[in-house]
Amino acid sequence: MKKKIFRLFVELTGNPTSSKILKFITQSRMSRLLIRPFANTYQINQDEMEYPLAHYKSLQDLFTRNLKVGARSIDTSSNSLISPVDGCLSAVGKVDEQDTFIIKNQSYSLAKIFGDDKKASTYKNGSFFILYLSPSHYHHFHYPISGTIFSRYALGSISYPVNNLGLRLGNRPFSTNHRLISEIQTEFGKVAIVKVGALNVNSIHLNSSSKECIKGAEFGHFSFGSTVILFIEDHYTFTPTVPMNSEVKVGQPIAEWIK
Known part of the structure; x- marks a missing residue:
């Protein structure tokens, strides 16, 4: 009820x-x-x-405020994945063989998040990071890795809340909310950035249509609240370096690849 x-x-x-x-x-x-x-x-x-x-x-x-120049330090290590936002790392883990993962006792299907079985299969056995932005956070998003965008598209309409209450009681908001998906080809394989709108918020703004991704560069912002999900292709040895429920900032390393 x-x-x-x-x-x-x-x-x-x-x-x-x-x-x-x-x-x-x-x-x-x-x-x-x-x-x-x-x-x-x-x-x-x-x-x-x-x-x-x-x-x-x-x-x-x-x-939608900007920060002072130099307010965030960008990790330039060639093998690091940095946080694309200021937020809370609310979940981190692996995608299983069935292309699913569990958040707040709800099972999520990659195919429903990506709206396509083939796109979803790219991230089978890969890793995911969920970064929640509260009203207090800086609401611009940046590239977590350098590369080239090869796919960009939008899905969903109505937006459920993406806070703890929304995740528990909502209708799987990560796979039903309005979301803008950008997939990047990097030297370590493919990385997907899923930008998810929140309650009353279908406002995800991109700075340009450029396909070039420079690690740490800003490429858009949210009008209100939101969540960003990262999916990492299982291509090289990949290790998260920040524990779940940590507060992270743009440019901070959250994982690394080992060739």
Whole structure:
């Protein structure tokens, strides 16, 4: 019953009309009154923001803020995978022979996440990382490895929450939410970056259509909340270097390949 009520709430509040209302409010100048309470509530680090708090004209301006130049250090080791976002590494593990993995006691199918059996099979026996971005985090995403994009496409429409409650009670949000998938060919094999929208949020913005990926370079942002999932092809020996539930920042190494 609880799941049914939760899903009904999401379907009512996640429709295009309510999403437009939410976007209008957060983009409006009247939302400026909410900026300081928002920053205080979520303990946003104002020292690393590009501008002082008074500079931002709306709540969304603050949410999509840039950081000061040099605020993040990018690991340049040739064999490292870096975090593409500031967030919590909420899960890390291996994809099994059936192309599935378990999150919060729910089984996820790669074929449903990628919308295609052939694409999903690329990451069989590979690794995955799930990085959750809370309202307090910097909401731009960066390339976790250098390479060339060979596939980019969008799936899904309604967006369930991707926090702990959403994962427990939602309808497998990672495989049903609006998501933008980018696949990169690297010297270590293929890496997929799945950017997942959250409640009322189907707003994933790319900076350009360039296929060139430079490790650590920014290539887009989320308008509100979100999650990023990384899938790593099982090509070389690959070892995570950061434990689950760690807070990570853009540019921080989270795994490494060993040829």
